[in-house]
Amino acid sequence: MIQISPVVFAEPALQIEALCDYIDRAEAVAIGANLGIRFAHYNLVAPAAALTPTPACFNARMEMIRGLYDKQCARIRELKRCVRERNIELCPYCGKVEAPIEIDHIAPKSEWAEYSIYTGNLVAVCSECNLTKRDNYRDPATAARLFLNPYVDSFMSGEFVHVVISADPLYGFDVPDFEFVPSVMLPPADYNRVSTHFKRLEVASRYARFGVNRLKLLKLSWSGKARADLLGDLVRQNTNEGKVYGDNCWACLLYRSILGNNNLIDYILR
Numbered sequence: 001m002i003q004i005s006p007v008v009f010a011e012p013a014l015q016i017e018a019l020c021d022y023i024d025r026a027e028a029v030a031i032g033a034n035l036g037i038r039f040a041h042y043n044l045v046a047p048a049a050a051l052t053p054t055p056a057c058f059n060a061r062m063e064m065i066r067g068l069y070d071k072q073c074a075r076i077r078e079l080k081r082c083v084r085e086r087n088i089e090l091c092p093y094c095g096k097v098e099a100p101i102e103i104d105h106i107a108p109k110s111e112w113a114e115y116s117i118y119t120g121n122l123v124a125v126c127s128e129c130n131l132t133k134r135d136n137y138r139d140p141a142t143a144a145r146l147f148l149n150p151y152v153d154s155f156m157s158g159e160f161v162h163v164v165i166s167a168d169p170l171y172g173f174d175v176p177d178f179e180f181v182p183s184v185m186l187p188p189a190d191y192n193r194v195s196t197h198f199k200r201l202e203v204a205s206r207y208a209r210f211g212v213n214r215l216k217l218l219k220l221s222w223s224g225k226a227r228a229d230l231l232g233d234l235v236r237q238n239t240n241e242g243k244v245y246g247d248n249c250w251a252c253l254l255y256r257s258i259l260g261n262n263n264l265i266d267y268i269l270r
């Protein structure tokens with residue numbers, strides 16, 4: 001999990017230019033400014049029913065903007081490239097380490113057409129998260145946001161996942177169990193959002209999958225070797241990956257859990 005730094009994007013000018021290719025410049029600038037104001041609002045709180053009906057622009061324009069996202073023109077390609085480059089290392093929704101190439105509309109364009117090319121609404125994620133989240137954004141009953149927003153949810157980098165690796169008599173220690181344990185210090189709305197994010201994206205089972213593979217690799221590399229060397233390597237990897245991906249990334253959670261588990265260390269060295 002990672003928070004992508006603040007809502008200061010380098011691409012609004014590009015977004016305005018893309019709009020200018022299809023509408024009058026003054027109107028494009030006005031739409032851009034209006035979206036910025038509205039987006040800042042919906043990031044703070046889920047849009048209340050009373051606040052949503054006023055579109056940032058006319059319906060015909062909203063359709064035009066939605067269509068723009070799929071246009072194969074140079075400006076839109078450039079805009080998408082900029083979005084992908086913000087988090088080149090990993091998926092901010094689940095923490096999977098790979099350069100995410102799919103782009104999610106945080107507020108889906110089916111419902112929020114005017115945000116289709118608004119860069120504050122675009123985030124590069126892994127294909128699994130994109131496929132799982134789809135057009136979901138908020139709870140239809142309560143309007144509460146269901147997913148973390150990597151641009152504005154500053155608590156994303158906090159530690160709210162614990163990893164528990166228990167002994168399995170049949171398979172040794174091959175099944176790390178990532179437990180979702182959000183801090184009770186989180187305000188209720190944030191607590192609920194973390195909960196629904198983890199549950200809906202099935203983050204815990206994905207972490208378990210990543211963890212199993214990492215444990216297999218560790219066993220392959222360290223079986224029969226010196227304990228002190230393994231411990232030193234785990235501490236080093238924890239520090240290094242923490243610097244790049246944050247101390248709360250799944251790999252660091254795994255390393256710290258191994259370091260506190262002598263039986264597991266024995267298992268890796270056997």
Ligand SMILES: [Zn+2]
Binds near residue numbers: 093095128
């Ligand atoms: Zn993901």
